[in-house]
C-alpha cells in the first residue's frame with residue numbers, strides 16, 4: 001500500500017485587527033522556518049484594486065471577477081509586511097491605509113469574493129509548513145490545521161497599538177477616530193453572513209490586552225513546538 005501524501009502542517013492565527021496576530025504569526029513562522037500567509041493583505045489588495053477600477057463595492061459578481069482576474073502579486077517576506085503589486089504598481093504602502101482596510105472589509109463581506117480567494121490562499125500550504133494569519137483561517141480556509149489560535153485584545157488597546165504603529169511611520173492619526181473605525185470594522189467582520197470573525201470550535205484563545213508580543217509568541221511557540229518535523 002502506498003503511503004498517503006504528506007501535506008504541510010498549518011498553524012492558523014485568527015483575530016480582529018490590532019490583536020497583534022501579524023507580528024506574532026510572522027515571529028512564529030520565522031522561528032519555525034515556515035511560510036507565512038497574511039490573508040488580510042490579499043483582501044486589502046482586492047479592496048485597493050476595486051477602488052482604483054471604480055468598481056461598486058456592493059457589486060458582488062463584479063468584485064469576484066476582479067478578485068480572480070486582477071494582476072495581484074505577492075512576495076512573501078518573513079521580516080516585514082509582504083510586498084504587493086497590482087499590475088506594474090507597487091501597492092505595499094497603499095494597502096496599509098485605514099481606507100484600504102475599510103475597502104477590504106467591504107469586499108470581504110461578499111461571499112463570491114471569499115470563494116474566489118480560497119484557492120489562492122490554500123496554495124500557500126507548502127512544505128515545511130505554513131502560519132496563516134486572518135479572520136477565517138481556522139474555520140474555513142484551513143479547517144484541518146494542526147494548531148488554531150484565536151487572538152483577542154480590547155478595542156481600546158488595539159486602537160492604541162494602531163495609533164503607535166502609525167505615528168512610528170510618521171502618519172498622524174486621531175485616537176478616538178481610530179477606535180471608532182476599529183469598532184466599525186469589527187462589527188462588520190463579526191456580523192457578516194459569510195465567514196464571520198469567530199473562533200474555530202477547536203481554537204485556543206489568547207487575550208493579549210495585557211501581555212507583551214514576546215509573551216504571546218512564547219505561548220504560541222510552545223504549542224507549536226511538537227509540530228516541527
Ligand code: C5P
Pocket residue numbers: 017039040041043044101104105106108109133134135136137185189
Ligand atoms: O487583517 P487585516 O486588517 O489586514 O484585514 C483587512 C480586512 O480584510 C479585515 O477587516 C477583514 O474584513 C478582511 N479579512 C477577511 N478575512 C481574512 C483576512 C482579512 O475577511 N482572512
